[in-house]
Amino acid sequence: MMRRTGAFALVAGLLSLSACGSSGASGSHAPSTLEIWDMQQSSKDVGAAYKPIVEKFQKEHPGTKVKVTTFPYAQYRDKVLVAMKGGTGPDILALDQIWTSEFAAGGLITPLDDHIAKARNVKQKDFFTGAWDSNVYQGKTWGVPLNFDVWEQLYYNADLFRKAGLDPDKPPTTWDQWVADAKKLHHPPKQFGIALIGCKDEGSVVVTDSLMFSNSGGLADGDKIVFDSPENRAALEQYRTLSKSAPSGTAGVCEQDAVGQFTAGKAAMLLDGSWQQDTMRKSAKFDWRIAVPPAPEGKSFVGTLGGFNMAVSKKAGNADLAFDFIDELSTPENQKAVNSLIPALKSAGEEFVKAERKQPEAVLKTLENGRPRPLIPVYPKLSLIQQETIQSILGGTSPATALRDGADKMANALKQG
Structure with a gap:
């Protein structure tokens, strides 16, 4: 939170949701191939949770193949940095809030403001304020919040x-x-x-x-x-x-x-x-x-906020298609499906807290007042x-x-x- 220290189970998961094999460098992807890297949040099988979303997206985008790979948190940052600096890695990647500015300053991800302006689902007003703010660095928006929580x-x-x-x-x-x-x-x-x-x-x-x-x-x-x-x-x-x-x-x-x-x-x-x-x-x-x-x-x-944001690699073969998937992920139903943490969308997050947390009013108050850690590379x-x-x-x-x-x-x- 953030990573949320110690609370994410370090259980590796690897799931290919299409028949396509590894596509190598993102820059060499066919325009209709999307590689997504995410992190395990808990014992929940994140890869399996993506499956119906991926199947629906592929039907709506004929010819598109989507591959999702999940990693334990402890291994993830090093893996993604090595891959992306070497010219390989994902088109779409989950980032801990505290990494966003580092990846932005390093030229590894692309600003999303133009995409957000035309999005169907991604609207700043629909997200918890602190979760959205964790993506804003040097006046640009570098990711879309997936989930978040607060210490404490x-x-x-x-x-x-x-x-x-x-x-x-x-x-x-x-x-x-x-x-x-x-x-x-x-x-x-x-x-x-x-x-x-x-x-x-x-x-x-x-x-x-x-x-x-x-x-x-x-x-x-x-x-x-x-x-x-x-x-x-x-x-x-x-x-x-x-x-x-x-x-x-x-x-x-x-x-x-x-x-x-x-x-x-x-x-x-x-x-x-x-x-x-x-x-x-x-x-x-x-x-x-x-x-x-x-x-x-x-x-x-x-409180101190933490959570994960979805970003688009600078070397994504098709940035428009990559953002389309993030936009599809940014509905209350889909955020609830892939998360075992609190969804960053207000409607989904509030529903999650009221259903899953004791004394939800106290939890929601800390979420509303939470503040991200400094966005410094x-x-x-x-x-x-x-x-x-x-x-x-x-x-x-x-x-x-x-x-x-x-x-x-x-x-x-x-x-x-």
Whole structure:
């Protein structure tokens, strides 16, 4: 989210939906051949879900052959970069939101504004705002949102709230209340106030981003690094304070570790996305609930968005035909069919949340207020620096010092490109 860190099952799938074999370089494709690469989102067979859409598209475009290949998330980015830089690869490709600017700046995908202006189904107003904005880089639109979600909601154990004398119908809404409640719920070594993601991966980035966004901070303003700011220092201080009510070793806790602490009943609160509700239904043997996470006094929570967008390769043999397929995919029915995440179309996404998620009003509120991570081509480098900054803070460095050092490294990374 984004990739949505750790939550996508790393199950490879390979499905050819036509009799055509590998067509080699996209530039050598026949105009009626489309190669599509997508990612596995969960245990759902994404390739099989495409099959009726592909069959309908081929009937409506006589002579067209469509091949869909799906990959595990962990392998996908490297595979697609190597293929496309080598002149091969797909005509249509799914991109994590945080990769879009990198592929655009590298000349690997084509802007879609002219296609969108003539589209039957793709209308900006029909998509969640944050999902659409994740495709806009340097004034051009480089993809069409397929799905998205947000880091995060506040999961909490209502039974432990009652036991601590807290009202489970009134979870914390401000940062001060949050810290106070975490302390009341913290009774080590058997019970802890909160489980926090802190390991060195994108999970710790999206969680701390949500704190920074909620305090009017962030990593970058356009091409300017604003990582070292009073707003971010306060946000990271809040994170460090909460970590004192978490089990020891937060610097090594990844998403599934934190989820395990919560479902085992050891941690009373957790920050995670709506996708984990499936896990909670299966594993949490207590009264679990969600809420919009707390924000600073007088401010509103702003979460970190993630998700996948569909783009057209610069070397697509027939860009018009490729966009036609993306347009066909952009109906509520088709987005629901191929997704196990929240569809990016508002109508389909709202229907999905109301049908599949507990307390859907809280989930929808976080989706509406969510914000994409910076659309900067060197974002992967900036993310690594942010991960190192978080590790430093959890190791005892003050947020002021860690952010100052991190901001300097980010500025250098931006200059080097």
